[in-house]
Amino acid sequence: MITEFTPIQSTLGGLMIGLAAAAMLGLNGRIAGISGILGGFLDGSEGRGWRGMFVLGMLLGGLGLVLVSPESIPGAATDSLPLLAVAGLLVGFGTRIGGGCTSGHGVCGISRLSTRSLTATAIFMGAAMATVGLARHVVGGVG
Amino acid sequence: MSPATRQQLVALISGLVFALGLGVAGMTNPHKVLNFLDLFGDWDPSLALVMGGAILVYAPIYRVLVRRDAPRFGDRFHWPTAKDVDARLVLGAVAFGVGWGLAGFCPGPALVAVTSGTLPVLTFFAALVAGMIAARLVMKTLDSRSARAD
Numbered sequence: 001m002i003t004e005f006t007p008i009q010s011t012l013g014g015l016m017i018g019l020a021a022a023a024m025l026g027l028n029g030r031i032a033g034i035s036g037i038l039g040g041f042l043d044g045s046e047g048r049g050w051r052g053m054f055v056l057g058m059l060l061g062g063l064g065l066v067l068v069s070p071e072s073i074p075g076a077a078t079d080s081l082p083l084l085a086v087a088g089l090l091v092g093f094g095t096r097i098g099g100g101c102t103s104g105h106g107v108c109g110i111s112r113l114s115t116r117s118l119t120a121t122a123i124f125m126g127a128a129m130a131t132v133g134l135a136r137h138v139v140g141g142v143g
Numbered sequence: 144m145s146p147a148t149r150q151q152l153v154a155l156i157s158g159l160v161f162a163l164g165l166g167v168a169g170m171t172n173p174h175k176v177l178n179f180l181d182l183f184g185d186w187d188p189s190l191a192l193v194m195g196g197a198i199l200v201y202a203p204i205y206r207v208l209v210r211r212d213a214p215r216f217g218d219r220f221h222w223p224t225a226k227d228v229d230a231r232l233v234l235g236a237v238a239f240g241v242g243w244g245l246a247g248f249c250p251g252p253a254l255v256a257v258t259s260g261t262l263p264v265l266t267f268f269a270a271l272v273a274g275m276i277a278a279r280l281v282m283k284t285l286d287s288r289s290a291r292a293d
Contacts, residue, residue, distance in 0.1 A: 002185045003175040006168075010189040013168020014196020020161035021197065022204040027153045029214030029221050032161065034251040039275045049147060050154040055254065057158025062258030064159075065166040072166045073256050076263035077173040077247045088253075088267040090242025092274025095250055097282065098235020099225060102249045103161075105236075106194055109223075111202035112209075119228045120236040125180075127240025132180040135245065 001077075021108055024054075033104020034058075035095035098124070149216045162255045168193040171255050173247025180244055231282075 021032035041051035095101040109117020169175045178187035256264045
């Protein structure tokens with residue numbers, strides 16, 4: 001499926017994400033990495049209260065989007081449940097082993113010029129691009 | 144209001160704005176994410192502007208905050224403590240990248256997309272949770288082994 005380049009909306013959304021993450025740092029002293037917040041909540045790490053509230057806030061935001069602009073949440077890109085299960089396992093496992101995802105490493109870590117985050121972001125971006133390239137242009141028909 | 148309650152309120156509002164930002168940015172549409180990752184197809188560069196926009200706000204605020212002793216509602220900043228690029232970071236990033244490339248969902252957008260209530264998204268998210276729990280068990284085992292070896 002072809003999607004339009006949306007420079008204004010995507011920049012605006014990015015600014016909102018940056019603002020939300022900056023509030024977590026300046027007010028609570030926490031890095032707004034979604035895999036870290038969600039994983040810490042599942043592990044029963046300290047701060048389960050605020051972790052749970054952050055996750056709840058994200059779900060409420062999602063419900064708001066579903067009500068106001070359902071086309072922004074179209075669901076998954078494939079109907080293959082086995083493929084989605086494998087992908088989900090890899091994302092959950094990988095982000096916890098690797099200490100972060102697109103938000104923790106990609107936004108917060110790069111902003112701090114962290115070597116770990118710059119390395120992780122280059123690797124997961126590269127691995128994701130290679131996967132899409134293989135799936136779409138070599139194997140064909142996926143996504 | 145107690146400090147813990149204040150932190151929870153901040154987290155609730157921050158999570159809400161974060162999710163709305165993902166939606167406005169188009170990142171809760173996995174087709175859009177996959178098209179960003181597809182350099183050899185109909186490339187959609189939007190995701191680069193999402194990260195750029197977020198860093199544009201976060202980086203200068205970080206530079207101000209890093210010189211402070213404590214956040215507004217907490218006793219200290221919880222800065223990441225790991226410094227080295229180790230095997231776990233590399234292997235984890237590879238696994239995450241492959242999964243992200245297969246489905247077009249990273250953790251944030253997947254969590255927001257759960258509200259769509261569709262079976263494919265719920266399947267992805269349930270597997271993500273299982274993967275996170277598995278990672279914890281694996282890391283615990285590895286850590287206790289290396290502790291015994293010391």
